[in-house]
Amino acid sequence: MSRATAVAHPNIALIKYWGKRNLALNLPAVSSLSMTLAPWRTRTTVEWGAEHDSLLLNGDAVHGPKAQRVWSFLDRIDPHRPAVRVESDNDFPTGAGLASSASGFAALTLAATRAAGKELNLKELSALARQGSGSASRSLWGGFVHWSRGLLEDGSDSHGAPIPGVERLDPVMIVAVVDEGPKDVGSTAGMQRSAQNSPLYQAFIDDSEACIRVARSAIERADLPALGEVMERSTFAMHGVMHASTPPLIYWKPATVAAIHTVFELRKQGIGAWVTMDAGPQVKVLCARPDADRVESALSTVVPRTMRLQPGGPASVEP
Ligand code: PMV
Numbered sequence: 001m002s003r004a005t006a007v008a009h010p011n012i013a014l015i016k017y018w019g020k021r022n023l024a025l026n027l028p029a030v031s032s033l034s035m036t037l038a039p040w041r042t043r044t045t046v047e048w049g050a051e052h053d054s055l056l057l058n059g060d061a062v063h064g065p066k067a068q069r070v071w072s073f074l075d076r077i078d079p080h081r082p083a084v085r086v087e088s089d090n091d092f093p094t095g096a097g098l099a100s101s102a103s104g105f106a107a108l109t110l111a112a113t114r115a116a117g118k119e120l121n122l123k124e125l126s127a128l129a130r131q132g133s134g135s136a137s138r139s140l141w142g143g144f145v146h147w148s149r150g151l152l153e154d155g156s157d158s159h160g161a162p163i164p165g166v167e168r169l170d171p172v173m174i175v176a177v178v179d180e181g182p183k184d185v186g187s188t189a190g191m192q193r194s195a196q197n198s199p200l201y202q203a204f205i206d207d208s209e210a211c212i213r214v215a216r217s218a219i220e221r222a223d224l225p226a227l228g229e230v231m232e233r234s235t236f237a238m239h240g241v242m243h244a245s246t247p248p249l250i251y252w253k254p255a256t257v258a259a260i261h262t263v264f265e266l267r268k269q270g271i272g273a274w275v276t277m278d279a280g281p282q283v284k285v286l287c288a289r290p291d292a293d294r295v296e297s298a299l300s301t302v303v304p305r306t307m308r309l310q311p312g313g314p315a316s317v318e319p
Helices: 065-077 100-115 122-132 134-138 187-197 201-220 224-243 254-268 289-299
Strands: 002-008 011-015 020-022 032-038 042-048 054-057 084-090 144-147 160-163 171-177 273-276 283-288 305-311
Touching (some): 002 100, 011 134, 011 273, 032 134, 032 171, 032 201, 042 100, 065 122, 122 134, 134 144, 144 201, 187 224, 201 224, 224 273, 254 273, 254 283, 283 289, 289 305
Antiparallel strands (some): 032 144, 042 084, 171 283, 171 305, 273 283
């Protein structure tokens, strides 16, 4: 038996991934760009060589499809693997559109490959993490990360890569927690539905590379308003795709809309703050550090809980 422990932070996409070009290899239809966030983290320990496969998530034994997703992922690392014991915990809400699958599969990838004695470089680790959960491919690095759609059929060129510049921008991400319950429709099922029948899907795909270019240039110039604006463009395009799917995918709750309007109101008052939402009701607000108190107190009038996150570092194996 050999054992390893790894830690990874979640990430939030500023330029969104929604749709797959290959389901089996989990290849995205678009490139995306994210920010890794601290202090939230997943910590995962893998014992490679146990009596039977077992998964403990936040102290509870997990069975069924959720566990099966982990076993199938470990089969990709070694199809002839021994039984494995996985113990993972998150210090933030799991499965509620707060990117727990990103940090979860990034930490699992690092811990499991290390425990299995495999030496992979960061790009290989990212391409592997992608097959567990797409957004996990971005959680290997800290700061801003670009996950390329890639062109190759085997997906080996679809992995993350870091983008320098987070220190100069010094952004903060405030999470307005609307509802911590699990989401109704998971991201894979939601993406399939949108690709099959949303009349806006192709328009979202067609605009995504332009969004990435605008975001990269904003990061290079340390221009937070430009980055915030293009983040909203990508966010509302993705939610437009979701809303126009049949049946509609509406992850928002009334307080989601209230939080969006709160941020728009702050902007009218001259505060630089911009919203993003994923496959869940939470609103994440990007702003400059000096404005964070003002943004957080405005949001706390419309949602039960707010949390302040800052750029996080790379995933790592514990010594
Ligand atoms: O990689 P998944 O299955 O967690 O899907 C992520 C989808 C979004 O969070 C909505 C967008 C993104 O790019 O993270």
